[in-house]
Structure formats: C-alpha cells, structure tokens
Amino acid sequence: MNLEQIVRDAVAPRPRVARPIIVVGSGGIVHDAHLPAYAKAGFPVAALVDMNTEKAQELAAKFAIPKATSSIEEAIRYAPADSVFDIAVPAKVIPSILRQLPDGAAVLMQKPMGDTLAEAVEILRLCREKRLTAAVNFQLRWAPNMLAARAITSSGTFGELHDIEVKVSVHMPWELWSFLSTAPRLEILYHSIHYIDLVRSWFGTPRSVYAKTVKSPRTPSLAATKSVIVLDYGDDKRAFIATNHSHDFDPEMQQSFVQWEGMNGAMRARMGVNLNYPIGLPDNLQYVLRDGAGWKEAAVSGSWFPDAFMGSMGSLQAYVQGEADTLPTSVEDAIDTMRTVEAAYLSSERGGTDLPLAE
Numbered sequence: 001m002n003l004e005q006i007v008r009d010a011v012a013p014r015p016r017v018a019r020p021i022i023v024v025g026s027g028g029i030v031h032d033a034h035l036p037a038y039a040k041a042g043f044p045v046a047a048l049v050d051m052n053t054e055k056a057q058e059l060a061a062k063f064a065i066p067k068a069t070s071s072i073e074e075a076i077r078y079a080p081a082d083s084v085f086d087i088a089v090p091a092k093v094i095p096s097i098l099r100q101l102p103d104g105a106a107v108l109m110q111k112p113m114g115d116t117l118a119e120a121v122e123i124l125r126l127c128r129e130k131r132l133t134a135a136v137n138f139q140l141r142w143a144p145n146m147l148a149a150r151a152i153t154s155s156g157t158f159g160e161l162h163d164i165e166v167k168v169s170v171h172m173p174w175e176l177w178s179f180l181s182t183a184p185r186l187e188i189l190y191h192s193i194h195y196i197d198l199v200r201s202w203f204g205t206p207r208s209v210y211a212k213t214v215k216s217p218r219t220p221s222l223a224a225t226k227s228v229i230v231l232d233y234g235d236d237k238r239a240f241i242a243t244n245h246s247h248d249f250d251p252e253m254q255q256s257f258v259q260w261e262g263m264n265g266a267m268r269a270r271m272g273v274n275l276n277y278p279i280g281l282p283d284n285l286q287y288v289l290r291d292g293a294g295w296k297e298a299a300v301s302g303s304w305f306p307d308a309f310m311g312s313m314g315s316l317q318a319y320v321q322g323e324a325d326t327l328p329t330s331v332e333d334a335i336d337t338m339r340t341v342e343a344a345y346l347s348s349e350r351g352g353t354d355l356p357l358a359e
C-alpha cells in the first residue's frame with residue numbers, strides 16, 4: 001500500500017451508533033473544541049451543565065442543544081439512560097462531579113487528571129469505587145497528523161523508531177486563562193502534559209525523568225512557562241520536550257512540532273494550534289525516506305483542534321459499546337502520565353548533578 005493510502009485510512013476510533021452526551025462545564029474548551037468536534041462527528045449532545053446557568057444556556061442556543069441547566073441531577077433525569085458524561089471543568093472540581101454520576105457510567109474528563117499526583121490518585125480511587133468506565137481527554141494522539149504518523153510507522157516504512165523530539169517556541173497569550181494566573185504549576189501541567197502523554201503513547205512509560213521548568217522574565221507574575229523534559233528510555237532511544245511559551249519575536253520563526261526519527265526515515269508534525277494562538281495555523285505532516293526524494297508533505301486533513309476531540313470521545317464510546325478492545329487513555333493509563341508529570345516537577349525542584357571538583 002502506498003503512503004498516501006495509508007494516510008487516508010488513518011482514522012480515529014468511533015462508535016457505530018453514538019450515544020447521547022451530557023457535557024459538564026460550558027467554558028472555553030467546550031465552546032472551541034468539544035462541541036465543534038461532536039457536531040462534525042455527528043455525536044448527539046443531550047444536555048449542557050454549568051454552575052453558571054447563563055453560560056450553559058448561551059452555548060446550548062449556539063449549538064442547538066436541547067437542555068441547559070446548572071444541575072447534574074436534572075441533566076441525568078432529562079437525558080437518555082445510556083448517556084456518556086463529558087467533564088470539562090477545572091481539575092480541582094473533577095472529584096465532586098464524579099461523585100454525582102451514576103455508578104457504572106461512562107465518563108471522559110478533561111486533563112489534567114488533578115493538579116497533583118495525589119489528586120490524580122484520588123480521582124482514580126473514585127473511578128474504581130464507582131466502577132466508572134473513565135478516560136482522560138488526552139486527545140493529541142487522535143489529531144489527524146498524529147494518526148497519520150502512527151499509521152505510516154505501523155506500516156514499517158521507517159523501520160524502528162529511536163528518537164522523538166517535541167519543540168515548542170511560541171508566544172502563548174496566558175492572559176486568556178484567568179485561572180492560570182495563580183496556578184502554582186503551569187507549563188508542564190497544562191501544556192507539556194499533552195506531549196508527555198503523546199511520547200508515552202509511542203515509547204511507553206519512561207524509566208525516569210530529568211526536567212527543568214523555569215519562569216519567563218516576560219511573564220514574571222506567572223509560574224514556570226518554559227520547560228525542558230528528558231524522558232529516559234535507556235541508552236538506545238532519545239525523547240525530549242523543549243517548550244518556550246514566551247518567544248514573542250517574528251511569528252515566521254516560531255516553532256511547534258513533534259519529530260520522529262526511524263532507521264529509514266523521519267517525520268515532522270506541525271501542531272498549528274500553538275502558532276498564533278487562538279487562531280492557529282493548520283497542522284501538517286512532513287516525512288522523508290532514505291530514497292533521495294527529499295521531504296514530502298502527507299495529505300492530512302483536519303487539525304488537533306477540534307478534530308482530535310472526536311477521537312477521545314469516539315474511543316470511549318466505541319469501548320463502552322464493546323466495539324473496541326482497548327481504552328487507550330483510560331484513567332488506569334492516564335495515571336502514568338500524571339506520575340511522569342509529577343516526576344518532572346520533582347526533578348526540576350531537586351536540581352541536577354553537582355559539578356565534580358576538577359582535582
């Protein structure tokens with residue numbers, strides 16, 4: 001099969017017949033990504049819930065959703081019994097929402113899975129206690145260019161992959177998220193968490209982590225917004241993430257990509273959403289083989305925002321309906337992304353190896 005065909009066939013999991021969705025939270029990400037993705041995928045949304053009723057009502061009117069309420073209980077009474085829950089509220093609030101859901105429900109919750117590993121462990125405990133089929137919305141792996149990269153690699157075209165590099169040098173307008181102005185953990189917990197989860201989806205959970213996350217003098221009131229994270233997979237593989245969210249010089253020179261290297265070729269996927277945020281540039285996927293033909297661009301259509309959000313919801317729904325064998329971002333897997341995030345913060349706090357004396 002040729003590469004173009006492989007790229008065309010790379011699609012995210014989805015249910016044969018989609019279940020209704022009850023969305024809890026009617027904020028920015030639900031407006032920008034969840035609802036546009038569900039509209040595109042044809043996933044029905046039965047109800048929107050927000051503690052701010054007006055926000056839920058406004059969004060419901062915009063996306064023609066039949067019910068808007070501030071009460072989860074009321075949404076549950078209104079919506080069909082097999083509805084799937086989609087939680088998109090600040091991480092601290094997730095446990096209180098989970099406690100209100102029926103035992104055995106199917107739930108997708110926004111990342112991060114808690115602000116700390118201790119909170120993630122509490123969320124995991126609650127999910128187990130209530131027998132929830134629960135996944136975390138680590139959707140980057142279902143962006144069209146990431147699916148295409150996976151499909152090309154699975155075809156064996158590049159041979160064994162041994163190197164993954166994530167590079168983000170952009171201007172991020174942090175002021176758009178008021179709740180981040182006082183967050184003690186910022187860049188790794190809210191951004192690099194996606195890249196950590198993505199690298200895990202390729203190389204598995206790392207043995208250990210070396211990291212340094214630092215504040216930017218351009219945004220002195222915020223917590224650290226620039227990070228370097230090395231994920232240790234032993235001596236034969238390299239994986240690192242380098243992010244600088246205050247590189248506000250010429251947009252032409254800003255960068256946001258994932259790069260993979262295999263024995264026979266390499267790929268580079270642009271994550272356009274980080275460039276000129278929130279308008280963004282389109283995603284793409286470039287690749288090169290050792291055939292002398294140079295770099296080419298794969299015919300990928302769609303971008304991380306909002307297309308990947310069809311994958312996170314589609315994967316959960318396909319799994320609860322018994323149409324998929326695995327739930328890749330289940331809370332049981334996501335806890336390892338949270339452990340990796342925690343390790344990165346611990347590494348940064350503890351510091352590196354002291355220089356040996358030169359005697």
Ligand SMILES: NC(=O)c1ccc[n+]([C@@H]2O[C@H](COP(=O)([O-])OP(=O)(O)OC[C@H]3O[C@@H](n4cnc5c(N)ncnc54)[C@H](O)[C@@H]3O)[C@@H](O)[C@H]2O)c1
Pocket residue numbers: 024025026027028029030049050051052055088089090091093110111112137139179190
């Ligand atoms: N790529 C991604 O996956 C991605 C991108 C952006 C944000 N997020 C995550 O999504 C979550 C929400 O982000 P946002 O940008 O939409 O924030 P936001 O502040 O715009 O919206 C959050 C909404 O939750 C509501 N809310 C808070 N507590 C509630 C409660 N107890 N019950 C019902 N509603 C409640 C608020 O009223 C608000 O409307 C955050 O955890 C964030 O990290 C994920």
